[in-house]
Amino acid sequence: MNRCIRRSAAALLATFFLPAAFAACDIEIAAGDNLAFDKNVIEVDAGCETITVTLTHTGTLPREAMGHNWVLSRTADYADLGTAGMSAGIEASYLPPGDERVIAATEVIGGGETAEVSFSLEGLDPEGDYTFFCSFPGHFAIMQGQFRIVDNG
Numbered sequence: 177m178n179r180c181i182r183r184s185a186a187a188l189l190a191t192f193f194l195p196a197a198f199a200a201c202d203i204e205i206a207a208g209d210n211l212a213f214d215k216n217v218i219e220v221d222a223g224c225e226t227i228t229v230t231l232t233h234t235g236t237l238p239r240e241a242m243g244h245n246w247v248l249s250r251t252a253d254y255a256d257l258g259t260a261g262m263s264a265g266i267e268a269s270y271l272p273p274g275d276e277r278v279i280a281a282t283e284v285i286g287g288g289e290t291a292e293v294s295f296s297l298e299g300l301d302p303e304g305d306y307t308f309f310c311s312f313p314g315h316f317a318i319m320q321g322q323f324r325i326v327d328n329g
């Protein structure tokens with residue numbers, strides 16, 4: 177009994193204190209059958225060697241109808257990328273192929289699917305202004321948020 181209680185307390189501590197104290201290198205984000213990510217801001221630690229973002233589509237619609245992906249770019253580039261990506265097609269994840277403005281991107285997924293992308297922060301400016309978004313046609317204007325690199329020392 178005591179053990180159970182202690183374990184729950186530890187879980188609570190982890191839930192409430194870990195994200196603030198250390199940085200997240202592994203990010204989970206979800207989106208359903210509406211145009212919304214469940215996060216508006218993602219913070220990662222500047223010290224992370226690798227960032228892994230796992231996107232889960234919690235809806236039921238197929239990717240052709242309500243596909244989502246997770247794309248990272250500089251804030252100055254995301255609207256242009258979103259616009260250019262519309263004509264790139266689903267197999268290209270609605271992104272211009274080989275476009276260097278794309279820092280990281282998952283494939284486009286539908287309901288019940290998950291996708292993952294790992295990347296390094298090398299070359300990114302900790303003071304820089306970055307935006308994550310979904311490049312499915314018509315989604316980027318709403319499905320987007322801030323990506324911040326936080327130096328926790």
Ligand code: ZN
Pocket residue numbers: 211242243244245310311312315319
């Ligand atoms: Zn989307």
